[in-house]
Amino acid sequence: MTQMARWSFHGILAFVSLLAFVTHDVYASVGDADPIYKACVEQCEKTGCVGETCFQHCKFSSDGKPVGGPWYLQEPLYLRWKQWDCHSDCRYHCMLVREEEREKHGGKPVKYHGKWPFHRAYGFQEPVSVALSALNLAIQFHGWVSFFILIYYKLPLTPSKKTYYEYTGLWHIYGILSMNLWFWSAVFHSRDVELTEKLDCSSAVALLGFSLILAVLRAFSMRDEAARVMVSAPIIAFVTTHILYLNFFKLDYGLNMKVCVAMGVAQLLIWAVWASATRHPSRFKLWVAVIGGGLAMLLEIYDFPPYQGFVDAHALWHATTIPLTYLWWSFAKDDAEFRTSSLLKKAK
Numbered sequence: 192m193t194q195m196a197r198w199s200f201h202g203i204l205a206f207v208s209l210l211a212f213v214t215h216d217v218y219a220s221v222g223d224a225d226p227i228y229k230a231c232v233e234q235c236e237k238t239g240c241v242g243e244t245c246f247q248h249c250k251f252s253s254d255g256k257p258v259g260g261p262w263y264l265q266e267p268l269y270l271r272w273k274q275w276d277c278h279s280d281c282r283y284h285c286m287l288v289r290e291e292e293r294e295k296h297g298g299k300p301v302k303y304h305g306k307w308p309f310h311r312a313y314g315f316q317e318p319v320s321v322a323l324s325a326l327n328l329a330i331q332f333h334g335w336v337s338f339f340i341l342i343y344y345k346l347p348l349t350p351s352k353k354t355y356y357e358y359t360g361l362w363h364i365y366g367i368l369s370m371n372l373w374f375w376s377a378v379f380h381s382r383d384v385e386l387t388e389k390l391d392c393s394s395a396v397a398l399l400g401f402s403l404i405l406a407v408l409r410a411f412s413m414r415d416e417a418a419r420v421m422v423s424a425p426i427i428a429f430v431t432t433h434i435l436y437l438n439f440f441k442l443d444y445g446l447n448m449k450v451c452v453a454m455g456v457a458q459l460l461i462w463a464v465w466a467s468a469t470r471h472p473s474r475f476k477l478w479v480a481v482i483g484g485g486l487a488m489l490l491e492i493y494d495f496p497p498y499q500g501f502v503d504a505h506a507l508w509h510a511t512t513i514p515l516t517y518l519w520w521s522f523a524k525d526d527a528e529f530r531t532s533s534l535l536k537k538a539k
């Protein structure tokens with residue numbers, strides 16, 4: 192084995208053992224460890240009622256099979272898909288009852304199964320986050336379309352009908368990955384089950400990984416194909432491994448948070464260093480985006496319970512990304528104009 196190969200082998204070993212150490216069960220929270228809550232859920236699954244409220248999904252016979260025929264004759268398919276079943280209804284209503292009692296005695300909200308006690312509205316689990324995700328999706332789409340129009344219809348094209356701007360393709364991928372994230376984010380906050388959570392999480396990791404690549408390539412003005420591949424390949428390999436790990440080995444929030452924060456901080460630093468070194472006409476937009484992005488990230492790390500059962504730190508974080516997204520696409524458009532005009536000047 193060469194020295195290099197030995198290092199990377201040790202590196203992989205260390206990484207794998209680190210993964211094995213940091214994995215732990217994150218689903219257990221203070222709320223669901225509470226004996227009164229546990230008793231309530233158990234009682235509810237037997238009787239189908241919490242206090243006065245009863246659920247039709249809970250019509251189970253003693254052997255656990257639904258009474259009155261198979262499930263598809265009992266409730267519409269979309270309800271099955273949303274898994275608004277007995278178990279989830281019981282957990283939700285027991286949580287509401289328990290939290291009300293807690294508040295009466297001056298207690299603070301606690302987490303249940305790793306989540307804050309949110310109030311559902313119109314069948315949505317976290318309505319504020321759903322609305323904000325949809326708004327983010329709309330702003331992303333608007334930003335991407337306006338970038339598209341600028342670059343193909345307003346700015347001059349090369350004789351072979353290509354853009355002069357060298358980073359067009361990268362911004363397209365960025366736009367598509369962002370819209371993909373906000374779509375799954377809206378789905379996940381509507382109804383959180385393992386599948387929707389994995390999709391939201393994986394989309395976020397993919398976007399963060401790609402925007403790190405974009406940051407390196409743009410800040411270091413990498414236009415050479417070989418150099419671009421050299422930078423992208425290891426990041427893509429790492430991000431792919433991490434996504435596979437989350438989906439097929441363990442959905443570890445602690446580890447994922449560390450990976451996401453590391454990738455987020457890395458790109459903010461790259462943009463910040465570039466913003467202070469470059470004479471780019473739109474560098475002030477970069478500064479605002481970097482500082483705003485940093486503050487927004489604090490919201491994701493500093494977690495507080497939902498105000499009135501609706502607005503928590505995570506929802507606020509989704510609100511801050513709306514103006515930041517608008518600003519970011521405006522920077523992309525400025526950059527495209529700036530690069531195109533300086534390339535044309537050079538050509539003259």
Ligand SMILES: [Zn+2]
Binds near residue numbers: 376
């Ligand atoms: Zn979210």
